[in-house]
Amino acid sequence: METAQSREQAAPGAFTAFARFVLCGGGVGLASSFAVAALASWIPWVLANAVITVVSTVLATELHARFTFGAGGRATWRQHAQSAGSAAAAYAVTCAAMFVLQQLVAAPGAVLQQVVYLSASALAGVARFVVLRLVVFARNRGAQTATTPHTTRPVPTTLTRTPTPASPAALCRAA
Template sequence: MKSPLAHKPAVATLAGPGLIASFLRFAALGGGVGVLSSVAVSLLAVTMPWAVANAVVTAASTLLCTELHARFTFARGRGAGWREHWQSAGSATAAYLATSVAVWVLHLLQPSPGLVTEQLVYLGASGLAGTGRFLVLRCYVFAVHRGRAVRPLARQGTVSVSALATAA
């Protein structure tokens, strides 16, 4: 006898704890690593071009944050697998571009900005990019998949502001 679930379409549901709880965990963990990353970028930029320092720090912090988010933010109960790391790397690439462009624009407008100004621009761009990363990680990378063939929520047209709000 076939399982009653065998004929149901695959569904990806929102990951882990509620929206607010997971966002607060994301902000605490990702924000903490982000602040440490901003210090690391500044220190490395003394010895290499800023964009290279940002790339090195982004790669290291993405690996760390993906593990933290798998275990704590989205309560997967295990570390991230290769699939999650690769998908998270995609959203981290967008965050890297956002922070690099923001600092590049700052340097165009003010050729020798102070360290505090550069850090404020970097952290501001990081915060905006982090909000986008949270949505990608929650709705796609760490979404709970049920069924055989899984399609991302965004392609199914099932993600909406009201769906995210009710997940809280």
């Protein structure tokens, strides 16, 4: 029988977690781009993009919980909400970058638009990785939970031996 303690994995190092983050997030992103195009042939693109964004964020959060950050199981509702918030912030960063580009350059070419968009996406992705690692999937090592065994440390003490009287009568005389 598997216990919660045996299910919990050691958290991977920052480099390993980042590589997994890129692999999982990139894989979901690539699949999402094809899914949006396919779904947009049946429903309006804006709606297809919204649906795929929600589904891909949920999927990526589950992958990050189980694989990227070694949380040892499914993502909680709190983790899903925080991950969605970080995804929304990343979306806002890319939108802002494209808006600024449109304000600075009258007719930006496709290459410049891609450079700006991908740069903003990379910056937002790194920031999102940091948020997910340090906030969303952080392990609270100081708090004890029901699944974390309580461990104690030995406390150094000094014992002083006092001689014991030989009889109860000696105890009465000592008092």
